[in-house]
Amino acid sequence: xxxxxxxxxxxxxxxxxxxxxxxxxxxxxxxxxxxxxxxxxxxxxxxxxxxxxxxxxxxxxxxxxxxxxxxxxxxxxxxxxxxxxxxxxxxxxxxxxxxxxxxxxxxxxxxxxxxxxxxxxxxxxxxxxxxxxxxxxxxxxxxxxxxxxxxxxxxxxxxxxxxxxxxxxxxxxxxxxxxxxxxxxxxxxxxxxxxxxxxxxxxxxxxxxxxxxxxxxxxxxxxxxxxxxxxxxxxxxxxxxxxxxxxxxxxxxxxxxxxxxxxxxxxxxxxxxxxxxxxxxxxxxxxxxxxxxxxxxxxxxxx
Amino acid sequence: xxxxxxxxxxxxxxxxxxxxxxxxxxxxxxxxxxxxxxxxxxxxxxxxxxxxx
Numbered sequence: 513x514x515x516x517x518x519x520x521x522x523x524x525x526x527x528x529x530x531x532x533x534x535x536x537x538x539x540x541x542x543x544x545x546x547x548x549x550x551x552x553x554x555x556x557x558x559x560x561x562x563x564x565x566x567x568x569x570x571x572x573x574x575x576x577x578x579x580x581x582x583x584x585x586x587x588x589x590x591x592x593x594x595x596x597x598x599x600x601x602x603x604x605x606x607x608x609x610x611x612x613x614x615x616x617x618x619x620x621x622x623x624x625x626x627x628x629x630x631x632x633x634x635x636x637x638x639x640x641x642x643x644x645x646x647x648x649x650x651x652x653x654x655x656x657x658x659x660x661x662x663x664x665x666x667x668x669x670x671x672x673x674x675x676x677x678x679x680x681x682x683x684x685x686x687x688x689x690x691x692x693x694x695x696x697x698x699x700x701x702x703x704x705x706x707x708x709x710x711x712x713x714x715x716x717x718x719x720x721x722x723x724x725x726x727x728x729x730x731x732x733x734x735x736x737x738x739x740x741x742x743x744x745x746x747x748x749x750x751x752x753x754x755x756x757x758x759x760x761x762x763x764x765x766x767x768x769x770x771x772x773x774x775x776x777x778x779x780x781x782x783x784x785x786x787x788x789x790x791x792x793x794x795x796x797x798x799x800x801x802x803x804x805x806x807x808x809x810x811x812x813x814x815x
Numbered sequence: 816x817x818x819x820x821x822x823x824x825x826x827x828x829x830x831x832x833x834x835x836x837x838x839x840x841x842x843x844x845x846x847x848x849x850x851x852x853x854x855x856x857x858x859x860x861x862x863x864x865x866x867x868x
Contacts, residue, residue, distance in 0.1 A: 521832070524839045525846040556868075558860045565857075625861045 523602040530596050531579055531607055532572030532614070539798065540571040540667045546802035547671025547686055550750070550809045555675045559626060563674035566622040567667050570634045573614030574663070577642040580607040588712040591705060611642070622674070630674040637666035651713075654720040657702075661694030662687075668802070682749040685740070686805075690798070692737045696730040696769055697794040703727075703772075704784040704791075723777060730790070731773025738762040741801060750808050757804035765790075765797050 544567040548560055555563075579586065579597055587598035596602045615638045623631030645660035653659075665687045672683035702709060702716045703726060709716040718726045741762045745755030768790040775786065825831035 521835055522839050522843070525843050556864050558857075558864045562857065562861060625865075 520600055523596060523606065527596040527601045528610060531576040531602075531610060533575035533579075536575060536664075537568055537571050539795075540664070541568050542799060543686075543690065543802050544568075544667035544671040546806050547668030547683060548675045549671075549806045550668075550682075550686075550802075551672045551675035552809075553676050560675070562621065562625045563630065563671065566618045566626070566631075566634060567670055569614050570618035570622075570638050571667070573611050573616075573618060574638045574641040576607055576611030576614060577638075578611075578646045580604055580611055581642070581646050583607075585712045585714065589708040591708060615642075626674045627677055629677065629679070630670055633666060633670050633673060637663055637670065640666070652715070654715045654717040656715070657698045657717070658695050661691050661698075664694055665690035681747060682744060685744050685747075685749070686802075689737070689741050689801070692733055692740055693794065693798060696733045696737075696765075697791065697798075699726050699730050700772065700787050700791040700794060703787045727773045727775070731769050734762075734766045734769030734773075738766050744805070750805055751812050752808075753811055754804050754808035757808075758801060761797050761800050761804070765793060768793050 541564060545564050548555060548563060579595055583595075583597035583604060586592035586595050592598065597604060597607055615635075619631050619635045619638070622634050641660070641663035645656065645663050649656040649660050668686040668690065669679070669683045672686065673679055699717055702718050703723065710719045717729065738759075741758040742755055744750040745752065745758065768786070771786040772790050777784070825835060
């Protein structure tokens, strides 16, 4: 009887929107758009918009499937327990159907309106995130973020392929930049929300290998990221403006990573300020770096 | 830290519950209608662009 009296209201549109992980989608849309705009071809505005829309819908679908698959894990973490499924605002099957619907629609529209190669890579990225990362890697290996990071690296590649119709070294480099950026970005976060991941049994690197190993790996990835971020300029795929920005931004990233990599937690009262600063800069870094790539392209076009 | 106390939900089938339910369903219908209209416009735009090419 009590169960009937507390029957929840139907999920409203905001709950469906929350399933798509809108904050993650912002970064996906931005990097996808930059890949599209940085490509050395003219893209029709309607088709360009459609390509980015498909990337966004696909990311939303993958996010919904991720939340459906991880509802029990999300319920155990302070950061995620308010999501629609653990909060009991929606039936799991509804989230699953919503995720599958968005994913299929995004690939179909991309294939029909833009091209089969872009649609194929979009489908691969959705399967990679929802199946390979969420189901297979995340609960099994502390390297989950490293290999799973490829899922987040697909958008600029898809954007570029949507514009040009083929794959070249430049979009592969853009993919590699995000791939190398992902581990220090997430491990910096994992260092200061470590207890939450440990509670739900996710083998994040700080939980399994310890803080010292995580800090060393953050620094190692930042060291590798610096030359890779400058490579688009080195191979002639981007101009000097991008090259200078990449060197500067990656230099700051490396300096902040070095602060994290070369220190130890001072005690239980440690505010973890360097880790929080690195995480904040890592978000700004990606927006700034890809923004510089587009600005550089426009300068080249105007010049 | 304890969770903040959530406002008490209206009882099932009470007038308040039914009113809230109708409001949520109405909002969902409007959202779906807007999405459908958007996609109709988008498909027309894509068709026109493809015909030009």
